[in-house]
Amino acid sequence: MNEIATDEQRQSSRPHQGRRAVISREDLMVAAMQLVGPNRSISTLSLREVAREAGIAPNSFYRHFRDVDELAVSLIEQAGGALRQVIGQARHRATSGRSVVRSSIEAFMEQLWGEQKYMQLLLREGTVGSEAFKAAVERQLVYFEEELCADLVRLASANETGIYKPALAARAITRLVFTMGASSMDLPEEKRPQAVEDMSTMVRMIVVGTQTIAEGHIQVD
C-alpha cells in the first residue's frame, strides 16, 4: 500500500542491504556549493560546516568523502565537465569559420555569470589548496587547451592561414581567458559586455599573432 516509495535518491537501483542512504554524495556537494561565495573558498570550508548545511551529523560525512578536500576535487570535475559541455555545444552551433572562437568565449562568459559559484572553483581557487585539488583544476585546464588547440588547427587549415605553435597559442588563450574571467566575475552587470569585448580582442591578438608569425612576415628573434 505504501506505494509512496518516493523516488528519493535511489542512487543505485539495486536492492539494498541495511539502512537506505538518506543523503548522497551529490547532496553534500550541493550543500558545499551553497556555502561558497565571493568571499568564501572551498578550501576554508570545514567538514562540520558542510555537514550542518546538508542537515546530517558530522560523522556521516565520512560515508561519502574522506575529507572536504576530496569533495572539492569532485566539485572541480563536475564544474569542469559542465563548462566543457557548454562550450562544446557552442562550438557545434557555430562551426562557420572564425566565429568559433568568438562564440566559445561568449558561451564561456554566459556560464561564468550564470553559474558563478561553480566557475569560481575553476577560475579562482586553482592556485590554493591541497596538491590534489590543484591537480584536479590543472587537469580541467589541460582538457580545454587540448580541445582549443584542435579548434585552432582546424580553423587554420580551413582558412588557409598558417599557425605557429598551436599548442602554445591554445595554452595562452585558455589561461588568459580563465584569469580574465576570474577578475571579471564581480563586475557589475553593465560592464560585462565591455569585458566580453576586451577578452575577444585579447584573444584576437594571440590568434593574429600566431598566424602572422607563421606567415613569416615578422622575424622571430
Place this chain on the structure above:
Amino acid sequence: MNEIATDEQRQSSRPHQGRRAVISREDLMVAAMQLVGPNRSISTLSLREVAREAGIAPNSFYRHFRDVDELAVSLIEQAGGALRQVIGQARHRATSGRSVVRSSIEAFMEQLWGEQKYMQLLLREGTVGSEAFKAAVERQLVYFEEELCADLVRLASANETGIYKPALAARAITRLVFTMGASSMDLPEEKRPQAVEDMSTMVRMIVVGTQTIAEGHIQVD
C-alpha cells in the same frame, strides 16, 4: 655604562613613552611569510599561529595589525613593490629595442623563483580572500599594466610599428604572465628554461598580434 643599547628595532627613533616595542610590524610580516608555503596560503593563517611563530603572546598581535587580513594586505604591497623595482631595473638595463619585454620576463621569472613565497601572494592568492586583500592585489596588477603599457607604446614608436589598443595588450600580457608564472612555480629546476621560453613566445604572439592588427594587414571583424 650599559652602552649596550642594542640597536634593536628602533622602528622610529623618536624617544618613547612607555615600554619599548620588542617586536615590529615587519617582524610579524616575516613570521607570517615563514608560515606560508606551496600548500599554505595567507588566508588560512591564524592570528595565534603568526604570533607563535613571531614568539609573542597572541594578544600582542593587535598592537600592530587589526587582524591577519590587514597583515596580508601589507605583505601584498611589499611583494608588489619589490617585484616592480626588480623589473624596473631590468627595464633600465635593457632599453635597446625589443629586448625590453624579454628581459622583463626574465627578471620576473628570476624574482619568481628567488622569492617564491612572496610571489605566491601576488600570483596565487589574488583571487581568494577578503575584499581588501583582493583589491590590494588588483592594485599591484594595475601598476604593472600601466608601466608595461608605457613600454609598449615607447617600443612601438621606436620601432615605427603600429600598436593596436596598447592598454589591452598590456593587460593581456600582464595577466598571462602572472598566471603562467603561478602555475610554473612548482616546476622542477630543469623545466624552468622551457617555461621561460614558452612564456616569451606567448608574449610575442600578443605583441605581434597587436602590431599586425594595427598595420591593417588583417581584417578586424
Place this chain on the structure above:
DNA sequence: CCAATAATTATACATATGTATAGACAATAA
C-alpha cells in the same frame, strides 16, 4: 518474526581559535 547489515546519530575528547580582562614590565617625565 529474527538476525544481519549498512547508514546515521549521539556523545565525548583533545585541540584550536579569536578575544576580553587584568596585571606585569620597561621606559620616560617629573
Place this chain on the structure above:
DNA sequence: TTATTGTCTATACATATGTATAATTATTGG
C-alpha cells in the same frame, strides 16, 4: 625617587574543529 604611559604576558572563556566510540535506526534476507 615616583607617577605615568605605552607594550607585552597570563589567564580565561566561549566557541569551533576533526574524529573516535558506541548506540540507534532502517532495511533486507531468511
